[in-house]
Amino acid sequence: MVIITERDVNIFKILSSGASDLADIRKMLRDVYKTDVSPNALQKRLSLLKKDDYIRSRVYAKKNEGLRVKKEGYEQEESEKAMRSNVPFALYALTFLSIAVLVERGYDHNWIRACLPGPPFIKHDEMVREVVRAIKKEAARVGYSFGLVDELNLKRMASKYKSRENLPDLLVRLTLDIGSEQIVKRYNLEIDNNTISPLYMVDKVLKSKRRTIIICNDSKSRMESFLRAFKSAVKDEAKRNLIKRKQRKGNVQPLQQHEDIPLAHKVVFTYIKEFCSRGFLQTNFISIDGEPVYIVPPEINKKIIIRGRGVYDT
DNA sequence: CCAAGTTTCCTGCTGGGAAT
DNA sequence: ATTCCCAGCAGGAAACTTGG
Incomplete structure (x- = not known):
């Protein structure tokens, strides 16, 4: 049973604009709410919130943008890594529970998108x-x-x-x-x-x-x-x-309400x-x-x- | 000092490309 | 076709932090 903290509410607010991945949530927490959290800890927290149905997630296969040309020497290893495509990544989104938390706190429900x-x-x-x-x-x-x-x-x-x-x-x-x-x-x-x-x-x-x-x-x-x-x-x-x-010429046109x-x-x-x-x-x-x-x-x-x-x- | 909450560490799982 | 490997997510255990 998680107890919803201020930071959790901030996470909900971040997600209320649309589904986000781990890196994005972390960036927004840092830039907007001035709270630094390690990727590990954030993921931990998200999975806890998920367990209690405050958020849901979906894992996708991320496609790399095109294939890179193989390079010589030391760059090759990096290049090969970059070529690796279809890396899994997760997007997180709100559920009716977290939406309820936001609305309860006076957050405008007109501002909420909750889709994956x-x-x-x-x-x-x-x-x-x-x-x-x-x-x-x-x-x-x-x-x-x-x-x-x-x-x-x-x-x-x-x-x-x-x-x-x-x-x-x-x-x-x-x-x-x-x-x-x-x-x-x-x-x-x-x-x-x-x-x-x-x-x-x-x-x-x-x-x-x-x-x-x-x-x-x-x-x-x-x-x-x-x-x-x-x-x-x-x-x-x-x-x-x-x-x-x-x-229309010659006809008597009824006044158009909605031109x-x-x-x-x-x-x-x-x-x-x-x-x-x-x-x-x-x-x-x-x-x-x-x-x-x-x-x-x-x-x-x-x-x-x-x-x-x-x-x-x- | 304790308890609750948070973070780190670690292991398992998965899908698909690469190597064989 | 099979095996290996990798990145990233999930989740448990242990260590750590903090407020009372």
């Missing part, structure tokens, strides 16, 4: 985790509130409502304090790991009612192929609208590196025409009341 990715999605899940951390970091600095729904919860929601909608990686609600009033913004976040075709992404954005922020991996060519795909989709949309307008956002204003892009260091407010996003845009205009940005404690809590 399937083997093909390790890299993607890690990217999502880093994005969530970046959002939490900015939220701590600026003091905005946000809620996120991770894909697992979305799937649960979708099956509940029998909706066949394509689900985003994250659904974010930003509430910004501007003087006496509040601005609420909702976005789909898509974190891209170069795996799906740009056309599929276009389709996803078109089908959704919300605006989408696409966070690319750091490859420029990937960004360019997205921009190409979306540009041609904007042209198609213009054609369709022209036809629609012709058909769809035109595609050109529905999506912005950025690189994951940029987003993780600058967040929603400072990132210079790229529009479909390749123009720089801020999702919060500078004149509003200036008015945002900074009420964060400046403490980076995970």
Whole structure:
């Protein structure tokens, strides 16, 4: 029977952004919570927490990034080690018990992701985790509130409502304090790991009612192929609208309650590196025409009341 | 000094590449 | 095909630390 300590709660908070491995948890404990712990001791603690169902783990086979060319002499041994692929490693995640501990202590349940990715999605899940951390970091600095729904919860929601909608990686609600009033913004976040075709992404954005922020991996060519795909989709949309307008001519149109956002204003892009260091407010996003845009205009940005404690809590 | 909790040490297990 | 080896996880025992 483990007794949950402050450090355990910190571990839970670290895991609440997404599944992490031993090295990552240790790094976060050191950097954020200023507690040093040896890998051995941490693993010990994790296995104890696991025994009492506070966390769960899953062992994966880690693939090395490509094979290295064999080298001469003393480097060869190192190189051979590096070539060794499929080394086992474990990811740890929260359970309903640890989530209960966090919520009991006032931790916002909207901040919790508690999923272990399937083997093909390790890299993607890690990217999502880093994005969530970046959002939490900015939220701590600026003091905005946000809620996120991770894909697992979305799937649960979708099956509940029998909706066949394509689900985003994250659904974010930003509430910004501007003087006496509040601005609420909702976005789909898509974190891209170069795996799906740009056309599929276009389709996803078109089908959704919300605006989408696409966070690319750091490859420029990937960004360019997205921009190409979306540009041609904007042209198609213009054609369709022209036809629609012709058909409407003469008809009495009932006032449309919910006019769809035109595609050109529905999506912005950025690189994951940029987003993780600058967040929603400072990132210079790229529009479909390749123009720089801020999702919060500078004149509003200036008015945002900074009420964060400046403490980076995970 | 004791008890509880923490860390270190050690051994076993596993999957897959490399050597034979 | 078989054996060996390796890295990393799991978990038990013992040593160590700390608060009362």
